[in-house]
Amino acid sequence: xxxxxxxxxxxxxxxxxxxxxxxxxxxxxxxxxxxxxxxxxxxxxxxxxxxxxxxxxxxxxxxxxxxxxxxxxxxxxxxxxxxxxxxxxxxxxxxxxxxxxxxxxxxxxxxxxxxxxxxxxxxxxxxxxxxxxxxxxxxxxxxxxxxxxxxxxxxxxxxxxxxxxxxxxxxxxxxxxxxxxxxxxxxxxxxxxxxxxxxxxxxxxxxxxxxxxxxxxxxxxxxxxxxxxxxxxxxxxxxxxxxxxxxxxxxxxxxxxxxxxxxxxxxxxxxxxxxxxxxxxxxxxxxxxxxxxxxxxxxxxxxxxxxxxxxxxxxxxxxxxxxxxxxxxxxxxxxxxxxxxxxxxxxxxxxxxxxxxxxxxxxxxxxxxxxxxxxxxxxxxxxxxxxxxxxxxxxxxxxxxxxxxxxxxxxxxxxxxxxxxxxxxxxxxxxxxxxxxxxxxxxxxxxxxxxxxxxxxxxxxxxxxxxxxxxxxxxxxxxxxxxxxxxxxxxxxxxxxxxxxxxxxxxxxxxxxxxxxxxxxxxxxxxxxxxxxxxxxxxxxxxxxxxxxxxxxxxxxxxxxxxxxxxxxxxxxxxxxxxxxxxxxxxxxxxxxxxxxxxxxxxxxxxxxxxxxxxxxxxxxxxxxxxxxxxxxxxxxxxxxxxxxxxxxxxxxxxxxxxxxxxxxxxxxxxxxxxxxxxxxxxxxxxxxxxxxxxxx
Amino acid sequence: xxxxxxxxxxxxxxxxxxxxxxxxxxxxxxxxxxxxxxxxxxxxxxxxxxxxxxxxxxxxxxxxxxxxxxxxxxxxxxxxxxxxxxxxxxxxxxxxxxxxxxxxxxxxxxxxxxxxxxxxxxxxxxxxxxxxxxxxxxxxxxxxxxxxxxxxxxxxxxxxxxxxxxxxxxxxxxxxxxxxxxx
Numbered sequence: 001x002x003x004x005x006x007x008x009x010x011x012x013x014x015x016x017x018x019x020x021x022x023x024x025x026x027x028x029x030x031x032x033x034x035x036x037x038x039x040x041x042x043x044x045x046x047x048x049x050x051x052x053x054x055x056x057x058x059x060x061x062x063x064x065x066x067x068x069x070x071x072x073x074x075x076x077x078x079x080x081x082x083x084x085x086x087x088x089x090x091x092x093x094x095x096x097x098x099x100x101x102x103x104x105x106x107x108x109x110x111x112x113x114x115x116x117x118x119x120x121x122x123x124x125x126x127x128x129x130x131x132x133x134x135x136x137x138x139x140x141x142x143x144x145x146x147x148x149x150x151x152x153x154x155x156x157x158x159x160x161x162x163x164x165x166x167x168x169x170x171x172x173x174x175x176x177x178x179x180x181x182x183x184x185x186x187x188x189x190x191x192x193x194x195x196x197x198x199x200x201x202x203x204x205x206x207x208x209x210x211x212x213x214x215x216x217x218x219x220x221x222x223x224x225x226x227x228x229x230x231x232x233x234x235x236x237x238x239x240x241x242x243x244x245x246x247x248x249x250x251x252x253x254x255x256x257x258x259x260x261x262x263x264x265x266x267x268x269x270x271x272x273x274x275x276x277x278x279x280x281x282x283x284x285x286x287x288x289x290x291x292x293x294x295x296x297x298x299x300x301x302x303x304x305x306x307x308x309x310x311x312x313x314x315x316x317x318x319x320x321x322x323x324x325x326x327x328x329x330x331x332x333x334x335x336x337x338x339x340x341x342x343x344x345x346x347x348x349x350x351x352x353x354x355x356x357x358x359x360x361x362x363x364x365x366x367x368x369x370x371x372x373x374x375x376x377x378x379x380x381x382x383x384x385x386x387x388x389x390x391x392x393x394x395x396x397x398x399x400x401x402x403x404x405x406x407x408x409x410x411x412x413x414x415x416x417x418x419x420x421x422x423x424x425x426x427x428x429x430x431x432x433x434x435x436x437x438x439x440x441x442x443x444x445x446x447x448x449x450x451x452x453x454x455x456x457x458x459x460x461x462x463x464x465x466x467x468x469x470x471x472x473x474x475x476x477x478x479x480x481x482x483x484x485x486x487x488x489x490x491x492x493x494x495x496x497x498x499x500x501x502x503x504x505x506x507x508x509x510x511x512x513x514x515x516x517x518x519x520x521x522x523x524x525x526x527x528x529x530x531x532x533x534x535x536x537x538x539x540x541x542x543x544x545x546x547x548x549x550x551x552x553x554x555x556x557x558x559x560x561x562x563x564x565x566x567x568x569x570x571x572x573x574x575x576x577x578x579x580x581x582x583x584x585x586x587x588x589x590x591x592x593x594x595x596x597x598x599x600x601x602x603x604x605x606x607x608x609x610x611x612x613x614x615x616x617x618x619x620x621x622x623x624x625x626x627x628x629x630x631x632x633x634x635x636x637x638x639x640x641x642x643x644x645x646x647x648x649x650x651x652x653x654x655x656x657x658x659x660x661x662x663x664x665x666x667x668x669x670x671x672x673x674x675x676x677x678x679x680x681x682x683x684x685x686x687x688x689x690x691x692x693x694x695x696x697x
Numbered sequence: 698x699x700x701x702x703x704x705x706x707x708x709x710x711x712x713x714x715x716x717x718x719x720x721x722x723x724x725x726x727x728x729x730x731x732x733x734x735x736x737x738x739x740x741x742x743x744x745x746x747x748x749x750x751x752x753x754x755x756x757x758x759x760x761x762x763x764x765x766x767x768x769x770x771x772x773x774x775x776x777x778x779x780x781x782x783x784x785x786x787x788x789x790x791x792x793x794x795x796x797x798x799x800x801x802x803x804x805x806x807x808x809x810x811x812x813x814x815x816x817x818x819x820x821x822x823x824x825x826x827x828x829x830x831x832x833x834x835x836x837x838x839x840x841x842x843x844x845x846x847x848x849x850x851x852x853x854x855x856x857x858x859x860x861x862x863x864x865x866x867x868x869x870x871x872x873x874x875x876x877x878x879x880x
Contacts, residue, residue, distance in 0.1 A: 036817060182784040422768065470774040507786045509769070509779050510819045511879030518772040522779050522786045530767040530781065538772055545774075 109233025255305030606630025
């Protein structure tokens, strides 16, 4: 099948994109296959490789198609192979995937129509039946413009100096690092013990400890690659994109020598490519437009990579048109139906929200930055990896996107906590803050749906960590709370004690402690004591489950004379008594609540609210604080005093955003305390959901 | 060596010491005449106070004193103990506790004996009662298929030694450990 050049170029671009995703997926499955060749994974591997083989065949990449076919067979042969055979096959599969990844990267960098010939041959060598794994240790290759589709002749390229370089599976380096870390820890303990027991300085023990630490550092450094691995070919790709779009771009790359973990650089490479595609496509203007705007004809695109104490920081900056913040603001307002809130945001906040929520202001996605991947994808990737993103832009002057990634993904920084008498580690990146509960005073409140902790303008559920984990009874009263956040959802966990923030090298235990489990790994602390590293996302899910579980009902808060019997509430939507003296605010809140399926009864102040409640006890009270006659605090205290409303959920709304007001609200018995300036439907509904009130629609 | 009748071997594949021992016996012409005389290398321990053993070929490590174990919480609300053997974290399955009808907490496992066996999902430290011993005894009785030993949990036995020691079927042990160690 022949295509016109433009169509062909588009198809090749799609093939490259698909190949990148496919190889990444195959890498993941291959890692699982190295641990255990399950029938499901083998089938999945075959299915995915088969799909890419079809795409290669469609574009006439015959050698690549043949190699993928052999790769499929190679992997399927894992089933039934002996231990030695499995190891040999796994090594060849890994080698083949490395070659596929490099070939795909070269195609992307050079825009070439065809898989590089030298890599095709190496790939066939790797996967051919009966062949030994080819010599490894290839150096990082420079992009080759020669592709399978262009030439099948030419002498094989040298594979590098095999006498000086070796290639080993990254997992083996990980294992070596784990063992070295254990050795270093034990050597340090031995040294300390000898010095303590003998009361004398022990040269040998100290030397052992230093050597072990050196070994640990050396093996850790083996995982590090220069940032060249992330930047290789990016300048060529930018030049190619610019040429196709009729633009001129001067590229400045800085930081090729910065060293970082292999996986960090793999992630960074994909993110950089998304950003430069967007910059060339959407940011940098055509030469005539630049000249008309008084700019130089060529746009400038700079990529700066640097390594901080714990993070790799990448800045992608251009001097193009910049983001259209007004357009983004309108789009955000339209999407969230929150025009008033969006209007109060600064330009920088709008850009951050845009990066978080994602989307495109372009009417149609272009081929180059299409596939729905852009700023939001980079933002999601950064956050998923434990990093972050920051966007700056000046209309007409350009934009700058900075993202960070953890520098060392093999190690984890955790905060150690004691719950149920046991030590657990919570990833530091998920810990928003810690709170000394005794010092928090009235910020801690026992509500009808459980304990809460007032933090900032919101009141968070406070769940004993031991209870959330099902880790048995607490051995002591929780003295601290750890606020854990995942994707802007916060929960406070009560813990008996807080230890130190430490770096650990976690190890997995299949089926028990692994990436998708409640404990993502286990590790030993410096003193050798074991610790389970908790998964913040699943921890929050467990907290919700613990919160929803039936719990012993507390005694009524006061044994006062019963109020006049109120009529039973009819079945149907959740009923709210809304107390607010401002007519406008009351109306806005009423509409908001009714739109969400609540049935609303109105009151102009606290006394009127008591009257409404006396008629029929609702499911929840939403009340302003400052009202004439009886204010919200007095209303809350009165409701808590009455047996029939002692456990009625109460949400206070106020414009006062200070600790004293929140403490007063909690002391009066409110379950949640919301600040009006930050109030919206989402916040209210989230709050109501947290305290167990959900609209039935 | 003509005239020597060699019983079907019960040696553990890859166990060079046993192979060498049998080869020397064969060379001397004093090889076992009856199948019942063929010795297997076994790791012996106790379960519910009763002597038990398992083929050494199915045991990766025999651990006389387990290091400190932790209870790792699982998303379903249960927990699984994990300990470290030679600096490697392993799931623990409390066989002794299961036999006694009371699986122990992770904290109670430390210091006790265990045998590490390979399961399809990785190694598992199977907690047993000590002392651990290495024996090289012949089976005198081979259990019928499905014969099980007593106790709350009924391990499948592969045979018995002359002193009554139950030799546990390693396949059963692997299957049970894989199920017990992981959710």
